[in-house]
Amino acid sequence: MEYEEQKQLMIDQLMKKGKTKSKFYFSDLAKILDMKPREAKKVVNKLVEEGILEFWSSGSTSMYGLKGQGKQTAAEHEE
C-alpha cells in the first residue's frame, strides 16, 4: 500500500472508532495498517510528523490519537 492510502486508511479507521475512543495504543495502529510493529512505526512516525496523529502520554504509557480529537487531560481509564 502507498503511504497516501495508508494515511487515508488510518484517518478513516480512527474516525470510525473515534465515536467511542480518542486514544489508541500503538498496537491498534499496527493492526489497522496490518503491518509488523517495526514497519508500522515508520508510517506512524510520518503521520505524526505531518500532524495527522499526535501523542498522548500518562507518563508511563503512550497512546496516539488524531490531532485535535483527544481531550487534553483525560486519563487512560476515562473513556
Next chain:
Amino acid sequence: MAKHKTPLLDQLESGPWPSFVSDMKQEAEARAKNVNNVEYQIPVDVVEDLLGVLELSFDDGTTHWKHGGIVGVFGYGGGVIGRYCDQPEKFPGVAHFHTIRVAQPSGKFYKTEFLRQLCDLWDFRGSGLTNMHGSTGDIIWLGTTTPQIEEIFYELTHNLNQDLGGSGSNLRTPADCIGQARCEYACYDTQDLCYQLTLDYQDELHRPAFPYKFKFKFDGCPNGCVASIARADMSFIGTWKDEIRIDQDAVGGYVSGDLKPNAGAHSGRDWGAFNIEKEVINLCPTECMRYENGKLEINNRECTRCMHCINVMPRALRPGVQTGCSILVGAKAPILDGAQMGSLLVPFVEVNKESGYEEVKAVIEAIWDYWMEEGKNRERLGELMKRRGFQSLLEAVGIDPIPQHVSEPRHNPYIFWKEDEVEGGWERDVTEYRKHHQR
C-alpha cells in the same frame, strides 16, 4: 508570610531527617525575593501553590492532580509529562505543572558550570524545583506551563547541548555506573556503551512504539552500582571469563594487618583484627576458596563472581583479564505481579567497541522484535517472559538453552524438547511396544 497555611506539612519538618517541605519553602522564599532579578516565565508563587495543593491532599486524602495529557515537544512522544491541577482557581500557580525529563550525563559526571546552566534555565522557565535524579536516573524538572515547553527544549538542545530523556512507552534514558572513568573493577566501558546505544536508539527513545516502558542499565561489574539487575528490562553487568587475579603478597598484607580490609571503608568502629577465614573464606557463597599455609586458592570454575572477596581485599584480588558482560532480562518494579529480578540470558558476551557493539545490539534488537510482536499493551518484558515461558524468549532470540538458564532444578524454567529435536518424534508403534511391555 506563607501564602497557604500548611500545618500538616510543617509537621514533616519536625523529624530528624532533611525534609522536602523545608526545601520547597526555601525555594518559595528565594523566588519571592528574586535577588538575581530573574524574569520568571511562570508564576512566581508556583512553589507556594504546590505546598498548598499538597496540604489540601493531606487534608482531604485525595490527589488533586490530573493524569497525563497531550503536551510534548513536536516530534517527541516522551520526555514531557503533562500534569494539571484540578483546583486551578485555588492554586493558579500550579494549574499547569508539567514534568520534564532531561537525559543525565553518563555516569552522572557534571561540571558545576553545567549544573548552574540547568538550574538557571529552570529558574527562568520553570518552578526551580528539581529532582536529582529520578528513579530511572534522569534529571527531573518539576513543574512548568505548556507555552514554556518548546522554549525549554530549544534552549536545552541548542545552548546546553543536552537532550530530553525517555518517558511513556519508550526506551527510557539509559543509565550507567561510573565505570572505567573512576572504578578499577569495571569490566567494560559502561559510559561508552551507554552513550553509543543512546545515540543509536534515538528513535526508540523519543518515538513510542513499545507495548510499555523499556529500560537499559549498565553496571561495570557485579557490584551493580546502578542496580541494573533489579531495575532494568535489560541489564548489562560486567564480568570476566578467566581467573580472579591474586597477589599473594598483598593477601599476606591483609592477614598481617598491614592493609585495611574494604580499603578502610568500615573503619568507623573497631571490628578487631582482620580474620581472613571468617570474613572472606567462609562468606564465599559457593565455598570455592581456601587459605592454607599462607596461600590463597580459588576454584574459579565454582566462583559466581559475587565480588565479595575482591571488595574485601581489593589490593590482593582483581577481576580477570578476559572481560565482557552478562546480559540479564526482565527485571521490573512491583506494579503488576510484584517485583522481579532479571533472569540470565547471555552468560558472557564481549563488549566490543571496535565492532560498534554489534554482538550486544543483535541481542537487543531480537528482544525488541519479540516483545513488540508478542507483548500485550502495558506488558513489561519480564511479564511476557513469565506468561510465555523463558523458552519462548530463547527461541525468539535464537539462543540455545544452557544450564545457566535454570536457577535450580524444578524451580524455574523447564526447557522442553520439541518433536523435531527428538529422534523418531512422538509417534510410536503401540503394537510393537506391547510385544515387550505388559499392560
